[in-house]
Amino acid sequence: MKRTTRIFSEAARLAVLLALLGLAGCSQLLFYPERGQPFTPDRAHLQYRDLTLLAKDGTHLNAWWLPAKAGVAVKGTVLFLHGNGGNMATQLGGSWWLPEQGYQVLMIDYRGYGLSTGRPKLPDVYEDIEAALDWLDQAPEAQGAPRILLGQSLGGAMAIHYLGEHPERLRTFKALVFDGVPASYRDIGQYALSESWLTWPLQVPLSWLVPDGDSAIRSVTRLKGVPQLYFHSIDDTIIPVRNGIALYQIAPPPRVLQLTRGPHVQTFADPTWRTVMLSFLDDPHRFSGLRRLAQIPDDGDASGR
Numbered sequence: 001m002k003r004t005t006r007i008f009s010e011a012a013r014l015a016v017l018l019a020l021l022g023l024a025g026c027s028q029l030l031f032y033p034e035r036g037q038p039f040t041p042d043r044a045h046l047q048y049r050d051l052t053l054l055a056k057d058g059t060h061l062n063a064w065w066l067p068a069k070a071g072v073a074v075k076g077t078v079l080f081l082h083g084n085g086g087n088m089a090t091q092l093g094g095s096w097w098l099p100e101q102g103y104q105v106l107m108i109d110y111r112g113y114g115l116s117t118g119r120p121k122l123p124d125v126y127e128d129i130e131a132a133l134d135w136l137d138q139a140p141e142a143q144g145a146p147r148i149l150l151g152q153s154l155g156g157a158m159a160i161h162y163l164g165e166h167p168e169r170l171r172t173f174k175a176l177v178f179d180g181v182p183a184s185y186r187d188i189g190q191y192a193l194s195e196s197w198l199t200w201p202l203q204v205p206l207s208w209l210v211p212d213g214d215s216a217i218r219s220v221t222r223l224k225g226v227p228q229l230y231f232h233s234i235d236d237t238i239i240p241v242r243n244g245i246a247l248y249q250i251a252p253p254p255r256v257l258q259l260t261r262g263p264h265v266q267t268f269a270d271p272t273w274r275t276v277m278l279s280f281l282d283d284p285h286r287f288s289g290l291r292r293l294a295q296i297p298d299d300g301d302a303s304g305r
Helices: 001-023 126-138 154-165 185-194 202-208 243-251 271-282
Strands: 049-053 062-065 077-082 103-110 148-154 176-179 228-233 255-260
Touching: 049 126, 062 126, 077 126, 077 154, 103 126, 126 154, 148 154, 154 176, 176 271, 228 243, 228 271, 243 255, 255 271
Parallel strands: 077 103, 077 148, 148 176, 176 228, 228 255
Antiparallel strands: 049 062, 062 103
């Protein structure tokens, strides 16, 4: 009886998925927002300022400004774009460590996440990235400091597409750091469908319902002139490591692929990888990565330069 119930439950989920694919064109399926704000950065003993940004369409976006630790010289400003699940509170692990190292951070919750209004879908969410950049352009505390982007998972994929479409924005960054980024939304859809015996036979036809035009693999070649660091864990079961390899291999130089260990976008829980990112930011044009786990060679040049 329990097995039959489970089968019907999986069948019901599949029916819902098919309905959503048909009705929403799949864009909204990329987002798994968590409403509310379970905690604020003061729980991690971080100074912060609560902000409300305004997207062009009138959507109100909640954001946090984390200043560099008192007494530490400012080295740069990091725009942190989190992944598709939770909200910026649950994703604080990606950036909490930066203020102590002299990097001030702007975190935003996309529309529909946390305390932000609206519903997340493409292409509307690109206006949220634009609102964050507009705020950085005008904020006195962000002037004169090198600008860095840190995008994890879906946040990195959206950033790659957005910056590929807006070269004038791309040129404002000193360096780009990506962590566990999906190369193709369609391929990830097929991978997810292949993980269930119920959807395995349909993985190819169903995955073709996933819009792929905004995928990172289609835009990454346009990130010219700005150094890029690609983190990807060989243990990642959400976004397989082949995604990071694929992006690195066609990204324009200078770029580095740094293979890591551990779960999806838990990279900076390990101080080793925090050190790697800091070393990259010190000299992004010359950094060639930590070879503890090796890098994927490209035409005999593992450094990507």
